[in-house]
Amino acid sequence: MSATPESGENVHPVVPADSVAPEARGISRRGLLGLVGAGAAGLAAGGFAGAGAAVALGAAGTAASGGSGIHPFFGEHQAGITTPVQDHLHFAAFDLVDGAARDDLISLLQDWSYAASRMTQGLDVTASGAVGGSPEAPPDDTGEALGLPASSLTVTFGLGPDVFEKDGVDRFALGSQRPPALQPLPSFLGDDLDPLGTGGDLCVQACADDPQVAVHAIRNLSRIAFGRARIRWAQLGFGRTSRTDAAQATPRNLFGFKDGTANILASDGDGLRDHVWVGEEGPAWLAGGSYLVARRIRQTIESWDRLRLSEQERTIGRDKRVGATLSGGDEFTAPDFSATDDRGRARIDVRSHVRLAHPDSNGGVRLLRRGYNFVDGNDGRGSLEAGLFFLSYQRSPEQFVTVQRALSTDLLSEYLRHVGSGVWAVPPGARDGSFVGEALFA
Amino acid sequence: MSATPESGENVHPVVPADSVAPEARGISRRGLLGLVGAGAAGLAAGGFAGAGAAVALGAAGTAASGGSGIHPFFGEHQAGITTPVQDHLHFAAFDLVDGAARDDLISLLQDWSYAASRMTQGLDVTASGAVGGSPEAPPDDTGEALGLPASSLTVTFGLGPDVFEKDGVDRFALGSQRPPALQPLPSFLGDDLDPLGTGGDLCVQACADDPQVAVHAIRNLSRIAFGRARIRWAQLGFGRTSRTDAAQATPRNLFGFKDGTANILASDGDGLRDHVWVGEEGPAWLAGGSYLVARRIRQTIESWDRLRLSEQERTIGRDKRVGATLSGGDEFTAPDFSATDDRGRARIDVRSHVRLAHPDSNGGVRLLRRGYNFVDGNDGRGSLEAGLFFLSYQRSPEQFVTVQRALSTDLLSEYLRHVGSGVWAVPPGARDGSFVGEALFA
Numbered sequence: 001m002s003a004t005p006e007s008g009e010n011v012h013p014v015v016p017a018d019s020v021a022p023e024a025r026g027i028s029r030r031g032l033l034g035l036v037g038a039g040a041a042g043l044a045a046g047g048f049a050g051a052g053a054a055v056a057l058g059a060a061g062t063a064a065s066g067g068s069g070i071h072p073f074f075g076e077h078q079a080g081i082t083t084p085v086q087d088h089l090h091f092a093a094f095d096l097v098d099g100a101a102r103d104d105l106i107s108l109l110q111d112w113s114y115a116a117s118r119m120t121q122g123l124d125v126t127a128s129g130a131v132g133g134s135p136e137a138p139p140d141d142t143g144e145a146l147g148l149p150a151s152s153l154t155v156t157f158g159l160g161p162d163v164f165e166k167d168g169v170d171r172f173a174l175g176s177q178r179p180p181a182l183q184p185l186p187s188f189l190g191d192d193l194d195p196l197g198t199g200g201d202l203c204v205q206a207c208a209d210d211p212q213v214a215v216h217a218i219r220n221l222s223r224i225a226f227g228r229a230r231i232r233w234a235q236l237g238f239g240r241t242s243r244t245d246a247a248q249a250t251p252r253n254l255f256g257f258k259d260g261t262a263n264i265l266a267s268d269g270d271g272l273r274d275h276v277w278v279g280e281e282g283p284a285w286l287a288g289g290s291y292l293v294a295r296r297i298r299q300t301i302e303s304w305d306r307l308r309l310s311e312q313e314r315t316i317g318r319d320k321r322v323g324a325t326l327s328g329g330d331e332f333t334a335p336d337f338s339a340t341d342d343r344g345r346a347r348i349d350v351r352s353h354v355r356l357a358h359p360d361s362n363g364g365v366r367l368l369r370r371g372y373n374f375v376d377g378n379d380g381r382g383s384l385e386a387g388l389f390f391l392s393y394q395r396s397p398e399q400f401v402t403v404q405r406a407l408s409t410d411l412l413s414e415y416l417r418h419v420g421s422g423v424w425a426v427p428p429g430a431r432d433g434s435f436v437g438e439a440l441f442a
Numbered sequence: 443m444s445a446t447p448e449s450g451e452n453v454h455p456v457v458p459a460d461s462v463a464p465e466a467r468g469i470s471r472r473g474l475l476g477l478v479g480a481g482a483a484g485l486a487a488g489g490f491a492g493a494g495a496a497v498a499l500g501a502a503g504t505a506a507s508g509g510s511g512i513h514p515f516f517g518e519h520q521a522g523i524t525t526p527v528q529d530h531l532h533f534a535a536f537d538l539v540d541g542a543a544r545d546d547l548i549s550l551l552q553d554w555s556y557a558a559s560r561m562t563q564g565l566d567v568t569a570s571g572a573v574g575g576s577p578e579a580p581p582d583d584t585g586e587a588l589g590l591p592a593s594s595l596t597v598t599f600g601l602g603p604d605v606f607e608k609d610g611v612d613r614f615a616l617g618s619q620r621p622p623a624l625q626p627l628p629s630f631l632g633d634d635l636d637p638l639g640t641g642g643d644l645c646v647q648a649c650a651d652d653p654q655v656a657v658h659a660i661r662n663l664s665r666i667a668f669g670r671a672r673i674r675w676a677q678l679g680f681g682r683t684s685r686t687d688a689a690q691a692t693p694r695n696l697f698g699f700k701d702g703t704a705n706i707l708a709s710d711g712d713g714l715r716d717h718v719w720v721g722e723e724g725p726a727w728l729a730g731g732s733y734l735v736a737r738r739i740r741q742t743i744e745s746w747d748r749l750r751l752s753e754q755e756r757t758i759g760r761d762k763r764v765g766a767t768l769s770g771g772d773e774f775t776a777p778d779f780s781a782t783d784d785r786g787r788a789r790i791d792v793r794s795h796v797r798l799a800h801p802d803s804n805g806g807v808r809l810l811r812r813g814y815n816f817v818d819g820n821d822g823r824g825s826l827e828a829g830l831f832f833l834s835y836q837r838s839p840e841q842f843v844t845v846q847r848a849l850s851t852d853l854l855s856e857y858l859r860h861v862g863s864g865v866w867a868v869p870p871g872a873r874d875g876s877f878v879g880e881a882l883f884a
Contacts, residue, residue: 092820135752135755138751143694143699215828223744231825232820238657249589305580321573375532377676378534386657
């Protein structure tokens, strides 16, 4: 990110961005000025006064996308759902502070959208940025991404059930807008959830090719939230465990198996329409949005590593080397659950993970998965604290519930422990000049 | 890493590697067979029996190095010290288990060296690997790096003070070999060390361009250590904060400043000889080795972020944008500590970080730094648990002690809290056919 023009297609010069007045973008300058405390002075002195070329910063179609490392922030859907899964994740759940009012929530979403629209284009969070403005004010941007390209950053926002009602209180006069499907997830067999790592009023998923860029995004959004919301829990992920683009290689999870082979891909328009995007079932403000489920899943890798290869493969239902299901073929061959061996036993065990998670076992239900491997130091008992940070997008949380209940008899569950959880409604994308969630407050 | 030949210059086919008998490499097969429990059966069935081309796997000079993503494991010095700093770190401190004997320590270093010599070349930990051997045995390799290239992986081993004496006991009959300089670090002003994140009999630094490859290395070395040593603490790092190669860009730390500008570079032969490699001062087994100091340093980024830009720059002693010291010039201009402004004040504050850490303030002492940024979730009080995992290599730990003491009046120390620490003797590199630390047991 840079406050000065640099060479390289991934870095936008700041001058055109300076010229986009926030008013023209539907983002209140008041809200923006409120966000940085003493930094506001510098911002007021240095920001938004430029004249000239009105570049629609980040508008879908105007910014390079795909392989170039810059994804548009504005558009029909939020980026970071069907976007080719980047290599790194920083995810954070936030709670609005006690006493936060409806206007605080609105201004926070405005300010977050504005900052995200800039950072995803490789820019500092404001025009005065990390080193502009007055030397006698704190910089608006924390600076650790200064000079780095956009790195395919996407920032995706969600709203949790508590935003609509918490302890029986409709905190933000939004109760009438609550999606009926947005309820806390039920308990599942084997849940061992840490309340401090579960839930959250708001969530932000930052994905990028460079972890420093993802961390920079969450850090600056946390800073912007100061006085309105604070981080409840956060998670870094270092290795994607799925793909959303047919050109992406299928990665491996920490059990050593390919994962995400049968994911819903960005090119699967019917699949996205039927299984990912909220449609006319409502509420209207969420049409074109989705629901995000996060699960922090500890993998007991030491126990798993002691399993013989044949048992690992039976548990997953796939060959470890190429990722084919045990009914044969290659990674992409459809499983044949009726296939039997010469002793009449199912080739794909009836309790295997691939079978129980398959749409055929769940009335056709599918999820768009975007999970990441994580290692968070050690567990204090000589082992790595390692696992999968599962993320899935779906048209209704009920899809996740269906699959997770089917997995109650999964052979794999012996090696998994769900320790964190959350569900959020993910608004559709914002049009340029607006902010994520605007229709909720209309 | 791959058990089958793949295209791509970074992946070695396994067939030649199979043909290197471990005996010919000075690595005991007994030790190797002991390491994987039930997996040994598959290994004995599938491993090391090949005939034909004797490829000196990983020998310095035979493997591609530098930009190609493969660094030789064997050589005069261990890799991972002057190697161009990779983007990702997984570091682990291990304790030998109660009752471990001298032979256990030797076999562990043998087995670790053998596995590291393979993984750094993009191979599985053994020839039978993740999917070879018998399906009725656990795979030797955990498999999550299957198909990934070597990714510039380096694995660097160190031995802590407790290996030579712990609680007055010479556990491994090594007391006479103890380097006089290898002592627990003294306490420093502001230390707030977590005993569970401090020290460790052994350390392993795995650095790679791909975090999954670094994690795979630590995980498999931890598995190999089963019954002999276990992880005491571990740390992931996501963004390098220094450079060891003149061609590397200077990165930024989480305070947003360029860091590591004046580091000792791989090309600085005199600097390495004088400040990094242990010379004739002994002991002989450590000549050509070094000492590693690790410090887990929490940065109170929220307080820092509220500092005005001029105060941030005064604290560091550098300009934030380009990284020049405040006496002027560009990033690489030598600081002029005598320079004063028009009111006669030192341009580079006498308590600035760059001044107090500079060799001119420390009798010419220099360190080779290889630190990483980290974020480990949140701190439970609404903030990110973020900081610097400081790593430095030096000819004597006294160099670090000198600099750290000089920093006691550092303006920056207000924003830092040292929460973890360790010091280890880092043996020289192993010759092909040997193992790291062999000379210690001669």
